[in-house]
Amino acid sequence: MTSGNTTMSNDTILKVEHLSMRFGGLMAINDFSFEAKRGEITALIGPNGAGKTTVFNCITGFYRPTMGMITLTQKSGEQFLLERLPDFEIPKKAKVARTFQNIRLFSGLTVLENLLVAQHNALMKASGYTVLGLLGLPAYKKAAGEAIEKARYWLEKADLIDRADDPAGDLPYGAQRRLEICRAMCTGPELLCLDEPAAGLNPKESLALNTLLRSIRDEGTSLLLIEHDMSVVMQISDHVVVLEYGQKISDGTPDHVKNDPKVIAAYLGVEDEELDEVIHEVEAIAGGEA
Numbered sequence: 001m002t003s004g005n006t007t008m009s010n011d012t013i014l015k016v017e018h019l020s021m022r023f024g025g026l027m028a029i030n031d032f033s034f035e036a037k038r039g040e041i042t043a044l045i046g047p048n049g050a051g052k053t054t055v056f057n058c059i060t061g062f063y064r065p066t067m068g069m070i071t072l073t074q075k076s077g078e079q080f081l082l083e084r085l086p087d088f089e090i091p092k093k094a095k096v097a098r099t100f101q102n103i104r105l106f107s108g109l110t111v112l113e114n115l116l117v118a119q120h121n122a123l124m125k126a127s128g129y130t131v132l133g134l135l136g137l138p139a140y141k142k143a144a145g146e147a148i149e150k151a152r153y154w155l156e157k158a159d160l161i162d163r164a165d166d167p168a169g170d171l172p173y174g175a176q177r178r179l180e181i182c183r184a185m186c187t188g189p190e191l192l193c194l195d196e197p198a199a200g201l202n203p204k205e206s207l208a209l210n211t212l213l214r215s216i217r218d219e220g221t222s223l224l225l226i227e228h229d230m231s232v233v234m235q236i237s238d239h240v241v242v243l244e245y246g247q248k249i250s251d252g253t254p255d256h257v258k259n260d261p262k263v264i265a266a267y268l269g270v271e272d273e274e275l276d277e278v279i280h281e282v283e284a285i286a287g288g289e290a
């Protein structure tokens with residue numbers, strides 16, 4: 001299989017096999033494998049320094065893995081080996097979009113302009129890459145109309161439509177996070193990778209984020225997220241994969257993972273003899289949220 005091959009479609013959108021990443025003497029990721037299913041929210045969790053961001057950076061082309069294979073299968077069945085694609089082709093060809101831990105909006109541009117900039121490539125293609133095309137081609141006018149429609153659609157979904165003409169930098173923090181997600185959605189991804197989307201959000205903003213992420217999933221885009229906020233992970237994920245010291249220690253439903261003693265020990269950093277007590281606490285919290 002090579003990048004761009006067409007094969008039968010299946011329900012696995014992302015398959016990571018035997019991924020390893022070495023930084024000098026440090027093996028940050030060591031023989032890590034997992035799958036993300038199409039139409040699901042998959043969360044990658046683990047203690048600080050476990051290797052989550054490194055895995056994300058390998059998937060999204062920021063790092064070239066030391067070893068391993070990362071296969072993205074689109075709805076059409078077309079497959080891409082992400083570790084072989086140049087980073088700029090991962091969003092364009094493989095249709096994998098991402099957001100970062102720190103917000104990267106154009107704060108001086110309006111909310112709407114941020115979403116139009118995200119669609120710049122499609123607009124330039126429609127212009128035929130000429131000034132005349134920009135000024136007069138019907139294809140460009142049509143594409144420009146569609147870009148505005150797409151932006152409006154995602155602003156409605158994210159409850160940001162009333163702020164469309166305000167500078168992005170004026171939005172509250174939680175709204176900026178949702179705008180970043182809208183911007184990624186405007187590129188038409190099949191897989192959306194989110195790096196700690198709930199970091200720094202208050203409970204109300206967290207709820208709005210959950211609603212947006214669920215609606216993205218329900219419309220057919222698969223999500224992969226790194227998240228430290230366990231209430232977000234447990235409420236919205238269909239599937240959770242847990243890393244510790246660059247290796248997978250658990251993989252399953254949120255219920256399976258939250259009751260897995262290895263996860264509790266690793267994630268909360270408790271000693272073996274304290275495990276029973278912690279399991280009861282976790283169950284009590286989960287019961288309270290239900």
Ligand SMILES: Nc1ncnc2c1ncn2[C@@H]1O[C@H](COP(=O)(O)OP(=O)(O)OP(=O)(O)O)[C@@H](O)[C@H]1O
Pocket residue numbers: 023026028046047048049050051052053054055
């Ligand atoms: N570019 C790099 N060069 C050297 N070491 C790195 C680099 N990137 C990550 N590491 C190391 O790899 C390990 C995994 O880091 P990574 O950032 O992937 O963990 P993480 O699970 O995302 O952590 P956190 O939850 O704190 O963001 C850490 O020991 C980190 O110091």
